[in-house]
Amino acid sequence: MVTIADVARLAGVSKTTVSHAISGKRPVAPATRERITQIIAELGFRPNALARSLRMQRTQTIALIIPDITDPYYPALARGLQDTLASYGYYAILCNTDGEWHQEHEFIVNAIQRQVDGIILSSSYTSHENVRQLVEHSVAFVSIGPNTCHPDSDHITTDDQTGAMNATRYLLQQCHQRIGFIGGSPKQPHASARLTGYCKALEEAHIPIDEALIVEGDFKRTGGQQAFCTLIQRFDAKTRPTAIFCANDLMAIGAMDVARQLGMKIPYDMAIIGYDDITAASLITPALTTIQPHTYDAGKVAGQLLMERITGMYEGPGRQVAMPHQLIQRESA
16 A cells, blocks of 8 residues: 555655645655655555554544435535535544434434534434433533523524414415314424424414324325325315414425325415425426525534534634525415
């Protein structure tokens, strides 16, 4: 295997000079840098990442722990994170927990043992024990969403409650009075926050909460299909809802599947609005009206906060960044 010593010998310089030429952190004469670069290309030299990690006492890796890799929300988050990490020469390791607390716990323990330089945690459930572990091991971490945060850690909030309120208000402005809600498990903070926002918007409009209009889904397309069937079967044609707010886009798309199968015209017979603005939202017919929580930007901001901690650029108390959201009006509502 070609080593840095081989490059240095052929270039007639020290190993330190080659290292500086590769990292760009110290000045190297242009002619020398060009000669080193040419020799590196000819030899096919690649720096030894393990040796570099041992020398710097850093692994240049970040663990991104998420609940569901199949949910299009998370690839957008991961892309934003990686775009920030790349500028620092860092990489993300993706850990999918399937929304299970014990899986999340295992990934955190494993990440600490592998000595990752930091962790981005997007948890489906509150995880006081997991956060305590990170604090005790002095691991830099950023939490995303309405999950457990710590006074000494940075936290990205998405304000799901206000986003859900605005989605419901929009339907009320369209003169809908019977508005159904397809959500998720109340144990999941983001699902609970979106249900609360839906209820608050109705209370604000002096519309009583009808529990029959609320159905629990699972944030998947099939879950949206099943929840829509359950909701519609509770009412006759005169009393059924005229609009439905779904707690994410996948369930909204599932609800639209069944609505079309039943011969309903969207949005005339049934208006449907989602949450997350995944790529598919603008591609289906009719295109889905939804709430955009700026997921990609949240990933970028999380990466920046974490790298500031890792590099020592910031050592103060925990920071909280509230991401904006935006109503994207399309054809479904």
